Amino acid sequence: MIDIEFHLNGEPVRLRCPADRRLLDILREDFGLTAAKPGCAIGRCGACMIWLDDAPANACLLLALRIHGRSVRTYEAVCRDPASQPVRDALAEGGGLQCGYCTPGMVMTLAHLHQLPEPPDAPAARELASANLCRCTGYGGIRRAIERLFEPAEGSAATPIRPCGDPA
Amino acid sequence: MKDARPPLSHAQLVARMRPRPDAAERLAGAPYLTDRQHPEQLFGAILGSPHPHARILSLDLSAARALPGVHCVIAADDVPGCKAFGLRHVDRPVFCAERVRCIGDPIAAVAAETPEQARAALAAIRVEYQPLPLIDDPQAALAPDAIALHGDSNLLHRETHRHGNLAAAIAASQHIVEGEFLTPRQMPTYLETEGGIAEPDGQGGLTLYFGAQNPIGQRQTLAAILALPEERVRVVNGPLGGSYGGKDELTIQPIAALLALHSGRPVRLRLSREESVDLGVKRHPMRIRMKSGCDAGGRLLFRQVEILADTGAYATHGPEILDAAVEHASGPYRYQALSIEARLAYTNNGIAGAFRGFGAVQVQFALERQMDELAALAGLAPDEFRARNLSDLNDRGPLGQVVAPFDGPRLALEQIRQHPLWQGPRRWQDGRWLHGVGMALVQRSDGFSKAGPNGAGLEVALAADGCIEVRTSFTEMGQNLLDVIRILGARHLGCDEARIRPRIGDSASGVDSGPSAASRCTTVLNQLLQRLAPAWRARLQALVGDDGLEPGADGLLDLQGQLRLDYAELAATLEADQLPVERCAFAGEVTPSDNPIAHFVFGACAAVAHVRVDRWTGQVQVLRLSNAGALGPVVSPLGYLGQLEGGLLMGQGMATLEELPMREGRYLARNLDGYFVPTLLDAPQIEVIAIEEVPEGDEIGPRGVGEIGVNIGAPAVANAIAEALQMPVRQLPVSAERVLDHLERQP
Numbered sequence: 001m002i003d004i005e006f007h008l009n010g011e012p013v014r015l016r017c018p019a020d021r022r023l024l025d026i027l028r029e030d031f032g033l034t035a036a037k038p039g040c041a042i043g044r045c046g047a048c049m050i051w052l053d054d055a056p057a058n059a060c061l062l063l064a065l066r067i068h069g070r071s072v073r074t075y076e077a078v079c080r081d082p083a084s085q086p087v088r089d090a091l092a093e094g095g096g097l098q099c100g101y102c103t104p105g106m107v108m109t110l111a112h113l114h115q116l117p118e119p120p121d122a123p124a125a126r127e128l129a130s131a132n133l134c135r136c137t138g139y140g141g142i143r144r145a146i147e148r149l150f151e152p153a154e155g156s157a158a159t160p161i162r163p164c165g166d167p168a
Numbered sequence: 169m170k171d172a173r174p175p176l177s178h179a180q181l182v183a184r185m186r187p188r189p190d191a192a193e194r195l196a197g198a199p200y201l202t203d204r205q206h207p208e209q210l211f212g213a214i215l216g217s218p219h220p221h222a223r224i225l226s227l228d229l230s231a232a233r234a235l236p237g238v239h240c241v242i243a244a245d246d247v248p249g250c251k252a253f254g255l256r257h258v259d260r261p262v263f264c265a266e267r268v269r270c271i272g273d274p275i276a277a278v279a280a281e282t283p284e285q286a287r288a289a290l291a292a293i294r295v296e297y298q299p300l301p302l303i304d305d306p307q308a309a310l311a312p313d314a315i316a317l318h319g320d321s322n323l324l325h326r327e328t329h330r331h332g333n334l335a336a337a338i339a340a341s342q343h344i345v346e347g348e349f350l351t352p353r354q355m356p357t358y359l360e361t362e363g364g365i366a367e368p369d370g371q372g373g374l375t376l377y378f379g380a381q382n383p384i385g386q387r388q389t390l391a392a393i394l395a396l397p398e399e400r401v402r403v404v405n406g407p408l409g410g411s412y413g414g415k416d417e418l419t420i421q422p423i424a425a426l427l428a429l430h431s432g433r434p435v436r437l438r439l440s441r442e443e444s445v446d447l448g449v450k451r452h453p454m455r456i457r458m459k460s461g462c463d464a465g466g467r468l469l470f471r472q473v474e475i476l477a478d479t480g481a482y483a484t485h486g487p488e489i490l491d492a493a494v495e496h497a498s499g500p501y502r503y504q505a506l507s508i509e510a511r512l513a514y515t516n517n518g519i520a521g522a523f524r525g526f527g528a529v530q531v532q533f534a535l536e537r538q539m540d541e542l543a544a545l546a547g548l549a550p551d552e553f554r555a556r557n558l559s560d561l562n563d564r565g566p567l568g569q570v571v572a573p574f575d576g577p578r579l580a581l582e583q584i585r586q587h588p589l590w591q592g593p594r595r596w597q598d599g600r601w602l603h604g605v606g607m608a609l610v611q612r613s614d615g616f617s618k619a620g621p622n623g624a625g626l627e628v629a630l631a632a633d634g635c636i637e638v639r640t641s642f643t644e645m646g647q648n649l650l651d652v653i654r655i656l657g658a659r660h661l662g663c664d665e666a667r668i669r670p671r672i673g674d675s676a677s678g679v680d681s682g683p684s685a686a687s688r689c690t691t692v693l694n695q696l697l698q699r700l701a702p703a704w705r706a707r708l709q710a711l712v713g714d715d716g717l718e719p720g721a722d723g724l725l726d727l728q729g730q731l732r733l734d735y736a737e738l739a740a741t742l743e744a745d746q747l748p749v750e751r752c753a754f755a756g757e758v759t760p761s762d763n764p765i766a767h768f769v770f771g772a773c774a775a776v777a778h779v780r781v782d783r784w785t786g787q788v789q790v791l792r793l794s795n796a797g798a799l800g801p802v803v804s805p806l807g808y809l810g811q812l813e814g815g816l817l818m819g820q821g822m823a824t825l826e827e828l829p830m831r832e833g834r835y836l837a838r839n840l841d842g843y844f845v846p847t848l849l850d851a852p853q854i855e856v857i858a859i860e861e862v863p864e865g866d867e868i869g870p871r872g873v874g875e876i877g878v879n880i881g882a883p884a885v886a887n888a889i890a891e892a893l894q895m896p897v898r899q900l901p902v903s904a905e906r907v908l909d910h911l912e913r914q915p
């Protein structure tokens with residue numbers, strides 16, 4: 001058992017727990033913050049995404065001892081922050097969610113990228129969001145959201161569908 | 169009337185989309201059933217078999233029961249009612265008592281105060297096993313001396329269809345192709361693994377909150393297992409994080425319910441990804457021998473198909489899936505002779521069951537591959553060869569049954585033939601990349617076969633606040649059911665969409681709409697609401713005693729269209745028990761032909777795919793996937809587009825990536841580090857075109873779009889890969905390894 005202190009959604013919190021307790025369990029079971037989801041528990045699906053000191057991280061891979069003194073932000077806080085509104089709107093309007101189970105994690109990734117001082121262009125954003133799996137949408141709506149949120153690639157046409165059969 | 173609207177382009181569909189009704193709630197982080205907590209909760213855990221096939225010699229629960237924090241430890245003896253379940257074959261034990269038949273087969277379960285205590289209790293359960301000979305191959309399973317997993321044979325089901333003189337058609341064929349096709353054990357991979365909470369109601373009954381697709385059906389089975397009257401059991405099926413068919417059948421709900429009843433406490437039970445891989449259902453791997461021939465003019469003469477499918481340890485939907493394979497093995501084409509023979513074997517290879525694409529996608533891969541192979545032999549382009557062999561609008565269905573007249577395959581094929589991607593080059597090389605463009609055409613059935621369960625009920629009620637409740641047991645799984653109910657409710661009942669309040673996914677409504685499966689919800693809801701509308705109107709008119717009034721957006725309107733009485737005002741004049749409720753039942757779209765496995769309604773898609781294959785790494789990359797669906801009028805553009813986009817990528821996954829390997833009855837991958845599903849980087853530019861045209865006199869309206877994306881995606885991508893590599897693609901997925909093997913064998 002260890003005693004840890006960290007900031008959770010801006011509030012200082014303390015907890016006594018085994019050193020190897022996963023942040024995902026701490027959030028879901030100890031604090032009742034269930035927006036971060038267990039999809040794989042091995043860092044492969046992104047459904048458990050949180051921000052650790054403002055950078056996206058998989059809560060399933062973070063042990064209690066690693067978060068002592070750090071700041072954790074969860075989807076519960078981010079989804080109430082107007083700064084994430086464009087991302088949420090783009091997903092809702094583009095059809096970027098179906099069952100919605102991947103959505104909190106997806107928003108955590110996209111909102112982080114969108115709020116960077118120098119956001120990536122759309123192809124880079126797709127690449128950076130590719131650690132967030134979605135099994136429902138075929139990523140169609142997620143691509144539409146990304147196209148709306150991020151600049152098209154340098155020198156590329158803005159139209160999503162390239163000329164057909166073009167071997168180039 | 170023939171509805172000959174021009175097709176909707178992808179851009180038009182996108183422009184017509186609007187956010188899902190539940191988007192705001194989901195985006196606010198609203199909990200799923202696996203997120204539910206209860207102050208009194210216990211944690212459940214299941215002891216699964218470490219052997220894929222073994223006899224249980226002894227089971228000792230006493231040490232586990234004595235551990236701190238443990239409230240109950242239960243096994244087969246603690247099941248008060250039916251000890252097994254299953255849809256038509258009741259062969260799956262809640263707990264195995266004498267024998268385990270697959271890895272992870274449940275033997276016992278515990279409920280304890282913490283997950284750690286529950287795990288410690290599992291470790292203290294003592295079981296003695298005697299391993300039995302392993303049956304890990306469906307062919308070996310059917311050998312006469314094979315040990316039977318159930319009854320006296322491993323042949324769970326057999327189905328055949330024949331017509332015409334096969335020998336004569338073979339003799340008359342100028343070109344013949346023949347091959348064996350293998351399809352993978354694909355996993356649904358819903359991001360939310362199976363789980364939820366079972367909550368006792370304090371009066372001997374309980375509520376089960378577990379994501380699934382059929383609350384009323386599950387309530388019935390659970391009540392039988394628990395030996396409770398059905399009214400004592402409530403089943404809530406949503407919201408859930410994906411299902412794709414995989415959560416249609418019960419898995420761990422009986423165990424959760426028993427733990428809750430034995431402990432008297434709410435019990436949360438949730439499978440880890442590893443446990444979900446073990447216990448969840450997968451797509452049936454099939455071995456398909458197919459032989460087809462055509463005459464010198466490229467007219468198909470025959471198709472001969474032998475299917476051997478691996479159902480694993482328990483039946484679940486296996487027999488219906490095999491039937492679907494038989495019905496879809498010939499496609500939307502005409503033949504002089506057909507011979508289809510299919511067998512389904514029990515093995516110790518996990519459990520195969522319902523999964524989007526349902527038995528059809530496997531044979532459609534083989535069929536559409538052979539259409540290309542035969543076209544090449546006949547010297548015809550793939551599209552021309554298909555066009556020459558299409559069934560006619562008024563032809564019988566694939567099993568010779570009467571079907572709803574439908575021209576979808578021709579319409580879809582015409583769209584794709586004209587598509588610029590198909591009109592362009594089909595094969596070229598660009599440095600290390602080999603490019604290929606391929607196409608496919610499929611039709612697939614809607615709803616259940618004649619054997620059912622086709623019936624569906626619906627209830628419409630005026631609520632005290634003036635909303636109109638539409639009550640169905642269908643479940644929202646992401647398909648946008650909620651908006652479909654609002655759109656169709658408003659269309660048929662005359663009120664504003666905002667007035668419609670859907671009530672779904674809960675057995676407490678008492679309304680039995682049957683399973684949210686087989687791509688049927690939209691079609692069935694449309695029929696139900698259409699049938700219910702006149703009675704609803706008459707009921708409202710009778711309530712106000714004026715049959716000159718018509719239901720309108722916000723209330724009853726007079727002949728001039730003026731609002732005379734708001735729905736809320738009407739409700740306010742009535743006592744709670746006088747509020748109008750109308751029920752409707754619909755027997756379903758059923759073929760009049762006397763064939764229990766035959767369907768009445770079909771939809772169709774044609775698609776063109778552009779892939780490039782890296783000659784250095786063997787990696788297949790799908791660049792574009794354009795689909796034309798002939799699926800009747802679009803109800804919800806967002807749902808239509810989303811279902812097809814999602815289905816197409818899942819079909820692509822089956823063709824390029826997804827395979828859950830087993831060795832000796834054990835999974836070689838148990839998480840997403842060994843089983844890969846497509847990521848954002850694998851997703852191609854998907855285009856969806858909606859052909860809304862239906863034949864004159866059509867009474868079906870919208871066809872299902874839930875599954876057909878998978879059905880068309882896999883063969884279209886497979887054909888594009890075959891074109892790029894000039895490779896006889898016979899096995900899915902076309903992994904990098906298989907590509908490199910092929911390239912190495914090239915001169």
Ligand code: FES
Nearest residue numbers: 039041043046060
């Ligand atoms: S649960 Fe953390 S990445 Fe999947």
Ligand code: FES
Nearest residue numbers: 098100134135136
């Ligand atoms: S919406 Fe279901 S997993 Fe993404």
